[in-house]
Amino acid sequence: MKKLLVVLFCLGILNSINAGGPWPQKKGNIYFKLSEWWLVFDQHYTDVGLIDPNVTNGIFSTNVYVEYGITNRLTGVVYAPMLVRNYMNNLVSKTTNEILIKGEAINKIGDADLSLKYAISKGDNFLPISATLTLGLPTGTSSAGTDGNLQTGDGEFNQMFLVDVGGGFNINKEVSSYASGFAGLNNRTNGYSDEFRFGLEAGISFLKNKIWIIGRLNGVESFKNGDTAETNTSTSIFANNSEYTSYGIEAAYYVTKNIGFSASFASAFRGEIIAAAPSYSIGVFYDMSK
Numbered sequence: 001m002k003k004l005l006v007v008l009f010c011l012g013i014l015n016s017i018n019a020g021g022p023w024p025q026k027k028g029n030i031y032f033k034l035s036e037w038w039l040v041f042d043q044h045y046t047d048v049g050l051i052d053p054n055v056t057n058g059i060f061s062t063n064v065y066v067e068y069g070i071t072n073r074l075t076g077v078v079y080a081p082m083l084v085r086n087y088m089n090n091l092v093s094k095t096t097n098e099i100l101i102k103g104e105a106i107n108k109i110g111d112a113d114l115s116l117k118y119a120i121s122k123g124d125n126f127l128p129i130s131a132t133l134t135l136g137l138p139t140g141t142s143s144a145g146t147d148g149n150l151q152t153g154d155g156e157f158n159q160m161f162l163v164d165v166g167g168g169f170n171i172n173k174e175v176s177s178y179a180s181g182f183a184g185l186n187n188r189t190n191g192y193s194d195e196f197r198f199g200l201e202a203g204i205s206f207l208k209n210k211i212w213i214i215g216r217l218n219g220v221e222s223f224k225n226g227d228t229a230e231t232n233t234s235t236s237i238f239a240n241n242s243e244y245t246s247y248g249i250e251a252a253y254y255v256t257k258n259i260g261f262s263a264s265f266a267s268a269f270r271g272e273i274i275a276a277a278p279s280y281s282i283g284v285f286y287d288m289s290k
Contacts, residue, residue: 024070035283081110156190193226
């Protein structure tokens with residue numbers, strides 16, 4: 001029996017030019033983003049990194065992301081999937097065209113994240129460095145559908161601690177750029193594997209920060225200490241002992257001083273027990289820091 005698939009929700013979480021990085025919001029400043037993220041896949045990476053086919057699955061997630069400057073060093077962050085649609089198509093016999101397994105779908109809220117980011121160094125005399133504690137709340141549905149394979153959450157409460165470091169500089173009056181990296185640990189409960197997470201991000205802006213192009217490289221390495229999901233099938237969307245290395249690109253355009261639109265793409269170089277297909281996101285944001 002094939003093990004669980006996992007949809008790359010972490011790619012959806014890293015969905016704005018202000019998300020991640022060692023830079024906190026100034027006291028009282030708000031960054032708000034409303035986005036739609038989706039992934040449709042008919043194949044997946046197995047537990048040994050090979051690609052196998054599966055019945056077409058899809059997930060669409062409408063997300064709210066907010067950063068608020070509690071102080072000049074401490075920023076609160078909320079990520080909330082307000083509506084998640086998870087579906088699987090009919091499984092049809094190629095020889096008789098008979099429907100072997102009828103397709104199903106659910107529409108529920110997803111798992112939310114609450115974070116606190118603290119600026120250890122703001123970059124005055126050293127590189128900007130921050131530490132972030134994220135609590136993953138099991139607000140989604142962990143089992144639905146005839147076989148319990150439709151989910152919008154994993155049913156576990158996790159705690160993730162990350163350290164970010166980065167820097168930025170101006171190339172000329174019209175162009176500026178930045179680069180940052182992070183590493184940390186994700187402690188998962190309810191039989192799920194603990195994880196080591198890492199990532200690199202670089203961005204360049206044009207027309208005095210009106211247009212941003214951002215590239216990302218992210219990875220998850222499992223400690224393989226979770227329960228083996230023997231009873232789950234390939235139509236599920238969260239998994240134990242999964243890992244991947246992914247790349248992504250995002251473009252953001254400020255229509256006004258504070259309001260803009262963004263679009264992003266992400267996919268995996270390699271993986272184990274994950275969907276083998278790219279994800280996409282579009283969004284609109286309000287950036288009070290400008």
